[in-house]
Amino acid sequence: MQRNHAGTTRSDAAIAALREALGADVVSAPPEFGSRQVADWSGTPAVQPVALVRPRTTDEVATALRICHQHRQPVVTQGGMTGHAGGACVLNDEIALSLERMNGVVEIDPVSATMTVLAGTPLQVVQEAADQAGFMFALDLGARGSCTIGGNISTNAGGNRVIRYGMMRDQVLDVEAVLADGSVIGGERKMIKNNTGYDLRNLLAGSEGTLAVITRAVLRLRAKPRAVSTAWCGMPGYEAVTTLLGRAQERLPAGVSAFEVMWPSYCNFIRARMPELRVPLAGDHAYYVLLESCGADPERQAAAFEEFLADMLEAGVIADAAIAQSESDAAAFWAIRDAPGEYPRLIPGRISFDISFAVAQAGEAAQRCDERLRARWPQATILVYGHLGDGNLHVVVQEPGWTAETIGEVQRVVYELTAEMSGSVSAEHGIGEEKLKVLPLSRSPAELAAMKAIKLALDPYNLLNPGKVIAA
Incomplete structure (x- = not known):
C-alpha cells in the first residue's frame, strides 16, 4: 500500500473523496460494515475490503469509478456472492462495489417480450416477475434465490436450460455498464437484431467485472410453457444416454429443455446423505437422466412424451423410467439434481x-x-x-x-x-482467480494476448477486479 509524505495511503485519499462525493450512507469503512461476507462460494481466500460502496443509481456508480480511476484505486464488483471461481473475492487493498441496492424490475414490455432490470436484482425475482407477466425467463440455476442478474451476465451463467435456450448472454438484448474511467455505455435497446459494429453486450458477458460494471440489462423473455413433461430415466450405458438425447431432440414435439445426467457415484451419495429425498426408481443403473420437455399443448405434449419413453423402453435405450404425474413429482426429481446446494454441509x-x-x-x-x-x-x-x-x-x-x-x-x-x-x-x-493459472490449457x-489487449484498452490501469480472468 503506497503512502504519501503525510502518511496517508492511496486508498485513504480515494475513500475520503468517495465519502465527500457520495456520502457515508453509500461509502462505509470496515468498522461500519463489520462481519460482512467477503468471499464467494469458491473457498478462495479473501480479505476485508478497505471500503464498501453501495450505490443506488448508475450515476453513483459512475461517480465512484471516476474517483477510483483518478486515485488509481482498485475495485471489485460484488453481486450475490454465489460464484465458484473467486471472481467476487477481495484479494488486496481493494474497494468492494456492491450492487445490492440497485435491485428491481424497471419495466416489462409484453409486446417486445423484454424485461429491463437493475443489475442487483436476484434471478428468482426476475423469474417470478416474468411468470406473473405471462412469460418465462429462461435462465435457471440452483443459486436462483441469491445470485443476481449482473453476476449472471458477468459470469455468462449456464444452468439447467442451456440445451434449449443458450447461456446467459443469449437472454440479454442490451446492457448498461460503467467503464473504469466512469464513462457509461449501453442503454435500453430491445432489438434482437442489432448489427452495429462490435457487440459490447457480448464482450461484457463473461468478463467477470474486469472490463466494466454492469448496472442494468434488457432481458429477453420467452413464451411461458403451458405443459412441462419430466421423466427420471435409468440408463444401461453411455451410448444409450447419447442415443436418448438425439432421439428426444428429434422426436419430441417441444424439443428438450433439460437433459441432466448423473453417474451412480452422485446418485448413491445423495441417496445416502439425503434420505428425505424421494428416489424415483428402484434398483441401480449405469446412468440416470433427468429429461424435461416444455411445450404449448398440454394434451399433445403428455401423450407424445409418454409414447416416446415407451418406444425408448421397448428399444432398450432406457432400462426404466418414471414420469412425473404432478408438479410436486417433478420438483422431487429436480431436488435430487439440485442437491449440490447442500454440499457445504454434505x-x-x-x-x-x-x-x-x-x-x-x-x-x-x-x-x-x-x-x-x-x-x-x-x-x-x-x-x-x-x-x-x-x-x-x-x-x-x-x-x-x-x-x-x-x-x-x-x-x-x-x-x-x-x-x-x-x-x-x-x-x-x-x-x-481460481482458474487463472489453468486458463492457458x-x-x-x-487468444490470451487478444484478451489482454482488450483489458488494457478498457481498463489501462488494471483497476477493475485485478488478478481475475486475465493475468496482468
Whole structure:
C-alpha cells in the first residue's frame, strides 16, 4: 500500500473523496460494515475490503469509478456472492462495489417480450416477475434465490436450460455498464437484431467485472410453457444416454429443455446423505437422466412424451423410467439434481470442477477422470454429474485430511486430462482467480494476448477486479 509524505495511503485519499462525493450512507469503512461476507462460494481466500460502496443509481456508480480511476484505486464488483471461481473475492487493498441496492424490475414490455432490470436484482425475482407477466425467463440455476442478474451476465451463467435456450448472454438484448474511467455505455435497446459494429453486450458477458460494471440489462423473455413433461430415466450405458438425447431432440414435439445426467457415484451419495429425498426408481443403473420437455399443448405434449419413453423402453435405450404425474413429482426429481446446494454441509473440503467436452466425448472423459483419480487416491469420494446436453460435467472430489499440496495434485490430474481431450477448464462458472493459472490449457497464446489487449484498452490501469480472468 503506497503512502504519501503525510502518511496517508492511496486508498485513504480515494475513500475520503468517495465519502465527500457520495456520502457515508453509500461509502462505509470496515468498522461500519463489520462481519460482512467477503468471499464467494469458491473457498478462495479473501480479505476485508478497505471500503464498501453501495450505490443506488448508475450515476453513483459512475461517480465512484471516476474517483477510483483518478486515485488509481482498485475495485471489485460484488453481486450475490454465489460464484465458484473467486471472481467476487477481495484479494488486496481493494474497494468492494456492491450492487445490492440497485435491485428491481424497471419495466416489462409484453409486446417486445423484454424485461429491463437493475443489475442487483436476484434471478428468482426476475423469474417470478416474468411468470406473473405471462412469460418465462429462461435462465435457471440452483443459486436462483441469491445470485443476481449482473453476476449472471458477468459470469455468462449456464444452468439447467442451456440445451434449449443458450447461456446467459443469449437472454440479454442490451446492457448498461460503467467503464473504469466512469464513462457509461449501453442503454435500453430491445432489438434482437442489432448489427452495429462490435457487440459490447457480448464482450461484457463473461468478463467477470474486469472490463466494466454492469448496472442494468434488457432481458429477453420467452413464451411461458403451458405443459412441462419430466421423466427420471435409468440408463444401461453411455451410448444409450447419447442415443436418448438425439432421439428426444428429434422426436419430441417441444424439443428438450433439460437433459441432466448423473453417474451412480452422485446418485448413491445423495441417496445416502439425503434420505428425505424421494428416489424415483428402484434398483441401480449405469446412468440416470433427468429429461424435461416444455411445450404449448398440454394434451399433445403428455401423450407424445409418454409414447416416446415407451418406444425408448421397448428399444432398450432406457432400462426404466418414471414420469412425473404432478408438479410436486417433478420438483422431487429436480431436488435430487439440485442437491449440490447442500454440499457445504454434505461434503466439506471438497474440490469442485466445472469442465466441458464435446457431448460424444463426455462419457469417456468422465471415465478417464475417475480412473486417474482413483489410481492416486483410492479412498476418495468422487461424484460426477452434469448438463450433458451441452457437454458440461461437474466433478467433485474429496478425501478428509488432504493438504494444499494434494489439492494442487488433484487439480493437475483433472485439468491435464481436460486439456488432453480439448475440453474447457470452465464450462459455466468463469475463471475468476481460481482458474487463472489453468486458463492457458483452454486458450491459445494468441487468444490470451487478444484478451489482454482488450483489458488494457478498457481498463489501462488494471483497476477493475485485478488478478481475475486475465493475468496482468
